[in-house]
Amino acid sequence: xxxxxxxxxxxxxxxxxxxxxxxxxxxxxxxxxxxxxxxxxxxxxxxxxxxxxxxxxxxxxxxxxxxxxxxxxxxxxxxxxxxxxxxxxxxxxxxxxxxxxxxxxxxxxxxxxxxxxxxxxxxxxxxxxxxxxxxxxxxxxxxxxxxxxxxxxxxxxxxxxxxxxxxxxxxxxxxxxxxxxxxxxxxxxxxxxxxxxxxxxxxxxxxxxxxxxxxxxxxxxxxxxxxxxxxxxxxxxxxxxxxxxxxxxxxxxxxxxxxxxxxxxxxxxxxxxxxxxxxxxxxxxxxxxxxxxxxxxxxxxxxxxxxxxxxxxxxxxxxxxxxxxxxxxxxxxxxxxxxxxxxxxxxxxxxxxxxxxxxxxxxxxxxxxxxxxxxxxxxxxxxxxxxxxxxxxxxxxxxxxxxxxxxxxxxxxxxxxxxxxxxxxxxxxxxxxxxxxxxxx
Numbered sequence: 001x002x003x004x005x006x007x008x009x010x011x012x013x014x015x016x017x018x019x020x021x022x023x024x025x026x027x028x029x030x031x032x033x034x035x036x037x038x039x040x041x042x043x044x045x046x047x048x049x050x051x052x053x054x055x056x057x058x059x060x061x062x063x064x065x066x067x068x069x070x071x072x073x074x075x076x077x078x079x080x081x082x083x084x085x086x087x088x089x090x091x092x093x094x095x096x097x098x099x100x101x102x103x104x105x106x107x108x109x110x111x112x113x114x115x116x117x118x119x120x121x122x123x124x125x126x127x128x129x130x131x132x133x134x135x136x137x138x139x140x141x142x143x144x145x146x147x148x149x150x151x152x153x154x155x156x157x158x159x160x161x162x163x164x165x166x167x168x169x170x171x172x173x174x175x176x177x178x179x180x181x182x183x184x185x186x187x188x189x190x191x192x193x194x195x196x197x198x199x200x201x202x203x204x205x206x207x208x209x210x211x212x213x214x215x216x217x218x219x220x221x222x223x224x225x226x227x228x229x230x231x232x233x234x235x236x237x238x239x240x241x242x243x244x245x246x247x248x249x250x251x252x253x254x255x256x257x258x259x260x261x262x263x264x265x266x267x268x269x270x271x272x273x274x275x276x277x278x279x280x281x282x283x284x285x286x287x288x289x290x291x292x293x294x295x296x297x298x299x300x301x302x303x304x305x306x307x308x309x310x311x312x313x314x315x316x317x318x319x320x321x322x323x324x325x326x327x328x329x330x331x332x333x334x335x336x337x338x339x340x341x342x343x344x345x346x347x348x349x350x351x352x353x354x355x356x357x358x359x360x361x362x363x364x365x366x367x368x369x370x371x372x373x374x375x376x377x378x379x380x381x382x383x384x385x386x387x388x389x390x391x392x393x394x395x396x397x398x399x400x401x402x403x404x405x406x407x408x409x410x411x412x413x414x415x416x417x418x419x420x421x422x423x424x425x426x427x428x429x430x431x432x433x434x435x436x437x438x439x440x441x
Contacts, residue, residue: 004148005309014227017220021140024215025206026152029133032096032202034156035195036129038164039103040068040122040391042191044272045168046184048279048286053182054112062399064115065272069391071123076388079128080135080381087208088136092129096199099125103192107185131380134364138376139209142227144312147365151308154361157267158304158353161297165275167191169290247378255429256363259321260387262422263359265394266328269415270349270356272395277349277408282342296350303354308361318432321362325423328355329416336412348412352419359422366431 003022009015043050047061056064083091102122109115133153141149171190172183181189207213210224247253270277274296278289311320331351338344363383398411426432 003152004145005313009145014223017216017223018141018145020216020220021210021224022149022152024213025140026149028202028205029136029153030156030159032092032156032195032198033130033133033153034160034163035096035191035198036099036126037157037160038191039099039195040126041160041271042103042164042168042187043106043119044275045165045172045286045290046187048184048275048289049172049182050115050184053184054109054115056112056115058399058403059396060112060399062272062396064112064119066268066392066395067116068119068123068126069268069388071120072127072391073123073385073388075124075127076131076385077378077381080131080377083128083132084135084377088132088139089203089206089208092132092136092206093199093203095126095129095132096202097196099129100192100195100197100199103195104189106188106192107181128381131377131384134384135377135380139228140224142231143365144315147308147312147317147361150364151304151361154357154364155301155304157357157360158297158301161271161274162294162301164191165290165293165297167290169287173287245378246375247382250375250379252366252429252431253379253382255425256366257383257386259359259422259425259429260363260383261390262418262425263325263328263356263363264387264390265418266332266352266356266415267360268391269394269398269411270352273398273402273408273411274349277345280408281340281345292346296346297353299350300353300357304357304361307358311362311365317362317366318426318429321359321426322423324355324358324362325419325426326355327358328352328419329423331355332412332416332419336409336416339407339409345408352415355419362426 002019003026004015004019006015009018043065047056047065050056051061079091079095099122102118102125106115106118106122109118134150137146137149137153168187168191171187174183175181175186175190176183178186210216210221216224274293275289278284278292279286282289282292284292307320307324311317328351331348331354333348334351335345335348364380394415397414398408401410401414402408404410
């Protein structure tokens, strides 16, 4: 199995070492993050039946779907700091076990207030997994390989839709009424418990870094240590910061913060409303909606892998990210301009997701290039914390706009505007504009 591109490393020995590491740790991170994405967005399918059952309006659903991210964002920075201090093995496993149990418990809600409360608590439980996993990748891979490693994990976003759409709709269709529970209730139970079980596997299998694993020889560990030490030395010479508080003063971090918020607005706006949009423009059944939703997430996987390898090979991030934003803008404008066209909606959302995924892998390969140690932990957390506020604002705003206009066009145009702003922020990021540390820009 080959995950790392051969042309991205200097020699055969390094290729073998980093591909070995990738095969050992990245599939587990991918599956873990896929369950995380699934457990936070399965509500978009459950909403098709849960909404009428609980009496949720479009705005109420948007608020409940998004409130997860308020608590999630509030806890991300302290969560990443704790992981940096005590290690990924314990902390990531703890996060997974708790969020899985809480996701399953969402099946017990009976009122809108309980829906809001459970989503808020679930956000606290899951906080820190994504930035923690990104930070963990930086412990194993030097900058020139980080895009590919990050991209492999981010495939989980699309896989969660590819798998989650048919599975969620199938559960709702075939399990409705079993043990006296509605189909939407079974969605939370069936998709929540696996996260807790996998959390136990993470605790048993994962190790905190290259020095802790028995499957790397002394020579292989030396290669990784040499590459990471050389990168840290280069960062120090170029003025990279290492204290936790340094991340808050770094202008590159704040440029990426804004760029990430704009990019995630596209992801969450589409993720939380895709089933409703598909059903609205096509009139498809719940089961057919699941399969249509899955099909839209296949192409972004290939776009993500191709662009990540291209970026690492050319050691360039700025223009790869900008092209990603431009692709998303084109897709969003297409979907918004032809609100009654099923083809325009499906093609537009597919293009938007391709662009969004490309931008994500570019953005999250950057912080470890100009931050290290505790500052890198803080940087990843700041970027994901503020960025994930889009998970609250965009689903809610989309619901409000739909309620006010009766259609989806306004929501698509708002996301297109934000994606344009994101592209502008990438263009003015100092480290990228000046060809800064480890970016190759």
